[in-house]
Amino acid sequence: MDVPYWLEEPAAPLPQGRLDGPADAAVIGGGVTGCSCALALARAGLRVRLYDAREIAGGASGRNGGFALRGGAMPYDRAREWIGAEEAREYWRWTESYLDRMAELGGDAFRRTGSLRLAVDEEEREELRAELDALLEDGFDAEWIDEPGGSLSGRFTAAILHPGDAVLQPARLVRRLARAAADAGAEIREHSRVESIDELDAESVVVATDGYPSGLLGELEGLIVPTRAQMLATEPLPELLYERPHYGRHGFDYWHQREDGSLLAGGFRDVALDSEFTADEVTTEPVQDALERFVTDLLGSRPRITHRWAGIFGLVLDFLPVVGRVPAQERLWVAGGYSGHGNVLGLACGELVAEAILGRPGPQLELFDPARLVLA
DSSP states (O other): OOSOGGGGSOOOOOOOOOOOSOEEEEEEOOSHHHHHHHHHHHHTTOOEEEEOSSOTTOSGGGTSOOEEOSSOSSOHHHHHHHHOHHHHHHHHHHHHHHHHHHHHHHGGGEEEOOEEEEESSHHHHHHHHHHHHHHHHTTOOOEEEESOOGGGTTTOSEEEEETTOEEEOHHHHHHHHHHHHHHTTOEEEOSOOOOOGGGOOEEEEEEOOTTSOOSOSGGGTTTSEEEEEEEEEEOOOSSOOOOSOEEEGGGTEEEEEOTTSOEEEEEOGGGGGGGGSSOOOOOOHHHHHHHHHHHHHHHTSOOOEEEEEEEEEEEOTTOOOEEEEOTTOTTEEEEEOOTTOHHHHHHHHHHHHHHHHTTOOOTHHHHHOTHHHHHO
16 A cells, blocks of 8 residues: 555566766666756767666655646745746746646656645635736736635635646656656666765766755755655545646645546645654655545545555755755756655756756756855
């Protein structure tokens, strides 16, 4: 039961090509960020080795909610206040372009459905209204839903429909990226833990482990805070009620149904918040009990639970990704810190760090500069 729903899908073995001699770039982490980075570097002609301590997609990329959402980890109106109106607008547009990129790369792992951000009370309703107003003012597509009906009736006071968002099978997506990287010449080393960058014969090294501690990041280590997210999946249900990503209570609750009718639900780490800032990838009774009660309430009856699992994401106090060269480390780069919003951001930031290594730094690097964490 502790095998994540996504990782049960069979996966064909990856090509086992090997590079002779040193690599131009070593990538540590076989999730969406690492595989995106390796693919971009390999297609640019670099000699790339990718290492993962487990298997491709075995970490957070195979253990998340399967949501593909535009934007950052903070609401859009807050982003305008915290980082500036122009910077927020460009950030959100950039993530929208990567939803399109994910559709291009993901094939049947990706499905546009739109997403619903829901208000559970009047306070959250007001917050959603402020975010919607900011989105519409800056020309983004969004729709207000007053007192959602159907299966949501009586539970939520309002919602924002984000029409361009999607659901995905995240493990399938990442495995496709890894295969494409291997086809482009990258060497993929699964079950290969890197203990020190000194053991890597590579001109550039990218640490792409997000919230999983690597021990490789020097003074940045621990500033991307490991945070546990727990989920469960039910047996297939007879009616498809929640095809879109649904998320409410400031993201503490999230759920959707797969095409086979299985309901996947996650969140509720706030019922035991002190215990969830951890890299221990196990489920716990308080959070799982809260999830099961929530699902039972949503459905009006207790379904059979088929899967329970946990994954680790990297939380950053300013809710911005951490991407760029590690301070005082000439050949060491990092990409992570997505604060639970990592599917689209991981794809984007993998390519962003690859482009920087190739001498084509993107404008987002200034906003995501790892040095800000050390100077704060």
